[in-house]
Amino acid sequence: MDADNARRAALSSLQAWGRSRRKLETDRDPxxxxxxxxxxxxxxxxxxxDLGRSTIDRIKKEAGDA
Numbered sequence: 338m339d340a341d342n343a344r345r346a347a348l349s350s351l352q353a354w355g356r357s358r359r360k361l362e363t364d365r366d367p368x369x370x371x372x373x374x375x376x377x378x379x380x381x382x383x384x385x386x387d388l389g390r391s392t393i394d395r396i397k398k399e400a401g402d403a
Contacts, residue, residue: 365396366396369388369396369397370397370400373393373396373397379393379394379397
């Protein structure tokens, strides 16, 4: 594979990963809100998902549950 083809393949892989990541992030916030509403603690969500506590706090505040 020449350098130009390798570059295109790498870029294509990154774009596919970006699409997957955006899809996961779209699903993430409602799942975190539902967990918080069900009484799951921020620490438990962090341990289960490896999401940052500040991200969980932001999702909580955006939902008006601060």
